[in-house]
Amino acid sequence: MAFTREQAWNLLQNARRGGRLPHAILLTGTPDAGTHALALALAKELNGATADAPENLRHPMCRVLRPGSKIRTITIDTVRSVEPFLTLKAAEGDTKLVILLEADRLMDEAANAFLKTLEEPPPQTLIVLITELPNRLLPTILSRCVRLDLRPKDSTLHLTPAQKCFLPYVKAALTKVGEDVAALALRADFQNLLTKRKEAITERVTAELKAEAKAISEGTDVRDWEARQKDATVAMIETEYLSERSQMIELLSLCLGQALLVASHAPDVRVLVPEIEELARKCSVHSLLRRMQSVDLLRSDLNFNINEALALDSRLLDIIGNYSL
Numbered sequence: 001m002a003f004t005r006e007q008a009w010n011l012l013q014n015a016r017r018g019g020r021l022p023h024a025i026l027l028t029g030t031p032d033a034g035t036h037a038l039a040l041a042l043a044k045e046l047n048g049a050t051a052d053a054p055e056n057l058r059h060p061m062c063r064v065l066r067p068g069s070k071i072r073t074i075t076i077d078t079v080r081s082v083e084p085f086l087t088l089k090a091a092e093g094d095t096k097l098v099i100l101l102e103a104d105r106l107m108d109e110a111a112n113a114f115l116k117t118l119e120e121p122p123p124q125t126l127i128v129l130i131t132e133l134p135n136r137l138l139p140t141i142l143s144r145c146v147r148l149d150l151r152p153k154d155s156t157l158h159l160t161p162a163q164k165c166f167l168p169y170v171k172a173a174l175t176k177v178g179e180d181v182a183a184l185a186l187r188a189d190f191q192n193l194l195t196k197r198k199e200a201i202t203e204r205v206t207a208e209l210k211a212e213a214k215a216i217s218e219g220t221d222v223r224d225w226e227a228r229q230k231d232a233t234v235a236m237i238e239t240e241y242l243s244e245r246s247q248m249i250e251l252l253s254l255c256l257g258q259a260l261l262v263a264s265h266a267p268d269v270r271v272l273v274p275e276i277e278e279l280a281r282k283c284s285v286h287s288l289l290r291r292m293q294s295v296d297l298l299r300s301d302l303n304f305n306i307n308e309a310l311a312l313d314s315r316l317l318d319i320i321g322n323y324s325l
Contacts (some may be wrong), residue, residue: 002029002149002150002151002257003148003149003150003151003257003261004034004150004151004152005033005034005037005038005150007261007266007269008027008034008038008148008150009038009041010261010264010265010266010267011148011260011261011264011266011285012025012038012042012148013045014264014265014285015285015289016045018285018286020285020286020289021126022126022145022146023118023121023125023126023127024118024121024126024127024128024129024144024145024146025126025127025128025129025145025146025147025148026103026129026130026131026134026137026142026145026146026147026148027039027128027129027130027131027148027150028130028131028132028134028147028148028149028150029132029149029150029151030132032152033150033151033152034150035130035150036053036054036101036130038148038150039054039099039128039130040053040054040057042097042126042128043057043059043062043097043099046061046094046095046097046126047059047061047062047094047095047097049061049062049097054066054099054101054130055101057099061090061091061094061095061096061097062097062098062099063082063085063096063097063098063099064098064099064100064101065078065079065081065082065098065099065100065101066100066101066102067101067102067105072102072105073105073106073107073110074100074102074103074105074106074107074110075107075109075110076107076109076110076113078110079106079110079113079114079117080113082098083117085098086098086117086122086125087122089124090123090124090125094124095124095125095126096122096124096125096126097125097126097127097128098125098126098127098128099128099130100114100127100128100129100130101130102130102131102132103129103130103131103137103141104131104132104133104134104136104137106137106141111137111138111141112138114141115138115140115141115144118141118144118145119144129141129145134147135303139297139300139301139303139304142296142297142300143293143296143297143300146289146293147292147293147296159251160244160247162197162244162247162248163247163248163250163251165193165197166190166193166248166251167251167272167273169186169189169190169193170186170251170252170255171273171275172185172186172189173185173186173320174255174259174273174275174276174278174279175275175278175279176320177279177282177283177291177320178282178283178321178322179320179321179322180317180321180322182320182321183316183317183319183320183321184316184317184321186316186320187312187313187316190248190312190316191308191309191312193248194241194244194245194248194308197241197244198237198241201237201240201241201244202237205233205236205237205240206233209233245302246299246302249295249298249299249302252295252319253292253295253296253299254272255272255273255275255276255279256279256288256291256292256295256319257292258271258272258276259271259276259277259279259280259283259288260280260285260288260289260292262276262277262280263280263281263283263284263285263288264285290318291318291319291320294315294318294319295315295319297315297318298311298312298315298316298319301314301315
């Protein structure tokens with residue numbers, strides 16, 4: 001789910017007051033959506049540091065890393081430059097804050113070095129990664145961050161046709177979060193719906209191809225033209241299928257995210273369905289955060305071509321089932 005900057009800030013403040021602020025946060029979206037402003041708000045809240053932009057942040061307990069050189073990459077030397085800072089002991093009440101701008105620009109060697117810091121974060125440390133392209137980050141880095149996708153405050157929610165088809169199954173699952181059988185039922189419904197959607201996509205694209213073949217000028221061998229288009233047609237079907245699958249996962253994230261906002265007492269939350277409010281009363285903020293993180297892991301698994309059925313089996317148990325959090 002994508003949050004406004006104000007909604008994300010409320011979540012972070014509630015997490016801090018409850019002693020649940022994670023050691024690593026991934027902020028996705030454009031600066032206009034508030035990623036930079038939110039990072040600066042954290043610097044002020046944690047250490048009293050102020051600046052008009054992350055690049056201008058100057059404070060003993062804050063460090064900002066960003067791409068350098070002509071090809072705008074983050075090298076291993078850049079990552080290692082912050083290691084001495086992380087070993088320092090922060091004063092009581094302060095937090096060592098590292099802000100990584102354009103995190104998708106991490107070179108492979110730098111990403112692996114940075115991963116070690118995420119795996120064993122020093123005490124009194126918060127790492128904030130900012131990117132508009134989260135899918136370019138290593139799955140292992142994504143899995144170690146609490147992700148907050150930011151959107152403009154005035155954006156309007158519109159469900160896609162695939163999401164409208166998936167919504168009844170999600171509603172049923174939301175009323176039974178915490179039950180493994182609900183996760184298994186959602187997995188079966190999800191896979192059945194994906195099969196039907198792919199069949200519909202295939203039928204539509206094939207019909208469009210035949211209509212286009214009829215429109216070819218006389219003198220062209222239509223059968224030969226259709227044969228040449230076969231690979232392109234298969235690719236088109238697969239692209240649309242993956243897009244709809246992603247939309248359905250985003251719907252699941254949206255519902256959990258709205259439940260998280262309601263549970264955090266965020267103002268002006270217009271829930272998509274009543275079952276979301278019921279879920280917010282049933283689950284803790286911490287549980288909802290971790291379930292949303294499992295949605296991110298599912299998205300990452302599928303993006304990196306892990307077997308679809310295996311990914312759904314594993315992650316939906318974490319998202320919906322009796323997952324020990």
